[in-house]
Amino acid sequence: MIHRECGVLKTTYEAxxxxxxxxxxxxxxxxxxxxxxxxxxxxxxxxxxxxxxxxWIAIIGALGLNILVGYTGQVSIGHGAFxxxxxxxxxxxxxxxxxPWPVNLLAGGLMAALVGAVVGIPSLRIKGLYLxxxxxxxxxxxxxxxxxxxxxxxxxxxxxxxxxxxxxxxVLSTQRDMYYFLLVFVGLAIVGTLNLMRSRIGRAFxxxxxxxxxxxxxxxxxxxxKLLAFAISSFYAGVxxxxxxxxxxxxxxxxFQITVSIDYLAMIIIGGLGSVLGSIFGAIxxxxxxxxxxxxxxxxxxxxxxxxxxLNLIPNLRLMLFGALIILFLVVEPDGLNRLWRNIRxxxxxxxxxx
Amino acid sequence: xxxxxxxxxxxxxxxxxxxxYALIALGFVLxxxxxxxxxxxxxxxxxxAGFVVAGCLGVWGVPLWLAxxxxxxxxxxxxxxxxxxxxxxxxxxxxxxxxxxxxxxASILRGIGxxxxxxxxxxxxxxxxxxPFVLGPLFIPPIQLTGGLISxxxxxxxxxxxxxxxxxxxMRAVAxxxxxAMAMGIDVERYFGLAWAMTGVVSALGGILWGNxxxxxxxxxxxxxxxxxxxxxxxxxxxxxxIIGGLIVGIVENVAAGYVDPYVxxxxxxxxxxxLMILALMIRPYGIFGKRIIERI
Numbered sequence: 061m062i063h064r065e066c067g068v069l070k071t072t073y074e075a076x077x078x079x080x081x082x083x084x085x086x087x088x089x090x091x092x093x094x095x096x097x098x099x100x101x102x103x104x105x106x107x108x109x110x111x112x113x114x115x116w117i118a119i120i121g122a123l124g125l126n127i128l129v130g131y132t133g134q135v136s137i138g139h140g141a142f143x144x145x146x147x148x149x150x151x152x153x154x155x156x157x158x159x160p161w162p163v164n165l166l167a168g169g170l171m172a173a174l175v176g177a178v179v180g181i182p183s184l185r186i187k188g189l190y191l192x193x194x195x196x197x198x199x200x201x202x203x204x205x206x207x208x209x210x211x212x213x214x215x216x217x218x219x220x221x222x223x224x225x226x227x228x229x230x231v232l233s234t235q236r237d238m239y240y241f242l243l244v245f246v247g248l249a250i251v252g253t254l255n256l257m258r259s260r261i262g263r264a265f266x267x268x269x270x271x272x273x274x275x276x277x278x279x280x281x282x283x284x285x286k287l288l289a290f291a292i293s294s295f296y297a298g299v300x301x302x303x304x305x306x307x308x309x310x311x312x313x314x315x316f317q318i319t320v321s322i323d324y325l326a327m328i329i330i331g332g333l334g335s336v337l338g339s340i341f342g343a344i345x346x347x348x349x350x351x352x353x354x355x356x357x358x359x360x361x362x363x364x365x366x367x368x369x370x371l372n373l374i375p376n377l378r379l380m381l382f383g384a385l386i387i388l389f390l391v392v393e394p395d396g397l398n399r400l401w402r403n404i405r406x407x408x409x410x411x412x413x414x415x
Numbered sequence: 416x417x418x419x420x421x422x423x424x425x426x427x428x429x430x431x432x433x434x435x436y437a438l439i440a441l442g443f444v445l446x447x448x449x450x451x452x453x454x455x456x457x458x459x460x461x462x463x464a465g466f467v468v469a470g471c472l473g474v475w476g477v478p479l480w481l482a483x484x485x486x487x488x489x490x491x492x493x494x495x496x497x498x499x500x501x502x503x504x505x506x507x508x509x510x511x512x513x514x515x516x517x518x519x520x521a522s523i524l525r526g527i528g529x530x531x532x533x534x535x536x537x538x539x540x541x542x543x544x545x546x547p548f549v550l551g552p553l554f555i556p557p558i559q560l561t562g563g564l565i566s567x568x569x570x571x572x573x574x575x576x577x578x579x580x581x582x583x584x585x586m587r588a589v590a591x592x593x594x595x596a597m598a599m600g601i602d603v604e605r606y607f608g609l610a611w612a613m614t615g616v617v618s619a620l621g622g623i624l625w626g627n628x629x630x631x632x633x634x635x636x637x638x639x640x641x642x643x644x645x646x647x648x649x650x651x652x653x654x655x656x657x658i659i660g661g662l663i664v665g666i667v668e669n670v671a672a673g674y675v676d677p678y679v680x681x682x683x684x685x686x687x688x689x690x691l692m693i694l695a696l697m698i699r700p701y702g703i704f705g706k707r708i709i710e711r712i
Contacts, residue, residue: 186700188510193643194696197689204686376526383522390516391504
């Protein structure tokens with residue numbers, strides 16, 4: 061967080077594992093909460109709030125994927141498909157049964173967790189590259205199924221309209237309403253992940269990541285914990301899908317294709333594998349990158365290209381920059397933005413003294 | 416048309432397409448065998464090679480006999496540079512690092528088209544006629560026959576290379592154990608570069624053949640998705656496995672498309688190979704000819 065950690069002397073394991081590492085951390089969290097719950101939504105324009113909403117949704121998905129890839133060490137290229145499972149479950153429930161959003165959200169998450177656990181079953185026998193390819197197959201098969209089974213996809217365009225969520229008598233129709241709605245879930249997801257990683261389950265995940273055979277020898281049931289990691293991670297993905305569906309007002313399989321899976325993987329790699337703060341940084345960075353590129357190209361692209369080509373180039377420039385950033389981070393800074401942030405903080409820890 | 420004739424037609428098409436898949440899968444296998452790295456950008460390699468040839472033929476007016484060696488040369492150079500700049504830095508890192516790096520590379524290559532001369536689909540004409548050979552009930556398009564023969568020639572060539580030639584034996588030693596190979600005086604880094612360059616050659620041929628069949632644009636890279644079922648079925652580090660896997664995938668997707676498509680409304684071709692692959696992963700994850708890995712702590 062933002063405060064300076066100097067003069068920290070922890071003498072017990074409990075102190076080292078505490079959710080707030082220092083008393084001042086409570087204040088930092090409090091200030092951030094006031095900033096994001098009160099100051100930002102009151103002062104910022106509706107358009108920027110819609111960007112913030114996209115970032116919030118991405119943060120939840122990135123946290124979920126980081127639980128699986130960063131903490132448990134199981135690669136998944138199928139998270140876009142798990143999101144679509146959540147989205148279509150919620151959309152079908154909402155339109156067929158008219159159930160309220162909390163039910164849909166939970167059902168979407170649980171359904172995605174179930175599908176995720178099934179896709180994760182091969183992880184018991186295979187790992188690494190083979191698992192990556194198996195989840196890739198899962199992604200393509202789920203995509204095909206949703207697209208071809210009209211009972212799920214609701215007909216030709218494979219898209220289902222969903223009514224705006226309502227809290228009590230209030231319908232959440234503006235971006236500002238959605239901002240509060242989504243921010244609550246972001247808070248829950250962050251606290252949930254932090255606490256999960258402090259618990260027995262989280263430690264087991266980390267043990268499996270570091271060496272799965274050794275973890276089995278010290279008595280961790282690999283079968284259970286690997287499937288649990290897939291289920292929890294897919295639950296987050298399903299919730300992301302449901303929230304995105306409510307945000308857009310429509311469930312559409314095109315929002316959850318393989319490029320989305322890769323986007324989320326890029327988020328956690330650029331942000332930092334195995335870190336909550338890293339997932340947040342990565343989600344912000346990758347979500348805002350295309351918007352930044354669009355602004356930059358509209359401002360300076362005309363110098364080099366004609367206006368028509370600029371429009372054509374924007375998506376391609378995004379692809380190239382995106383790929384280049386993934387490679388750059390992997391080669392130069394494997395721990396991602398989180399590491400850069402820690403370096404900055406360590407520098408200022410004893411500032412202005414040298415050491 | 417009679418039922419058995421229809422089946423035979425599907426089978427023959429499957430075999431020819433399968434051999435052309437095997438050619439692309441060979442690029443994947445060569446790199447994995449020698450360097451333990453996986454190439455998720457295999458389809459994009461093929462696409463880039465297609466870009467070079469189609470650009471030479473259509474835009475700069477270079478004749479075909481010059482365009483093909485140009486494409487081969489540029490892909491070899493690309494392979495060497497890529498290994499030196501990117502993959503050598505990732506040696507010894509977790510699998511996800513190499514997987515994501517090649518996905519990033521794929522992303523760059525997909526975006527590069529419109530910044531050069533490429534926007535829209537370009538043809539890649541070859542001096543092969545469009546008239547299919549008719550053999551009883553079979554219709555064999557000449558380009559697929561050419562592709563199948565070239566694949567077989569290359570597969571035989573690489574098999575010989577790995578079994579008999581000095582370089583091939585050295586490369587097998589590198590694949591088996593890098594540290595021991597180094598201790599025996601083998602220049603491991605050179606063979607890593609060589610493996611990527613060989614992938615470049617195979618991809619260039621794949622790009623020319625597939626580019627002629629499908630036309631050259633970004634969608635040519637989608638051929639790369641078919642590589643995974645092929646290599647998983649055959650075994651990731653086996654050259655004969657690439658042929659067998661390619662044949663299985665080609666036949667299964669053609670037969671499935673012929674018999675199932677009328678009922679589900681299309682798309683079985685892109686779906687059936689993956690179901691087969693999941694089954695293979697469950698039953699025999701290291702593939703038909705793959706090396707079984709025994710892990711120790």
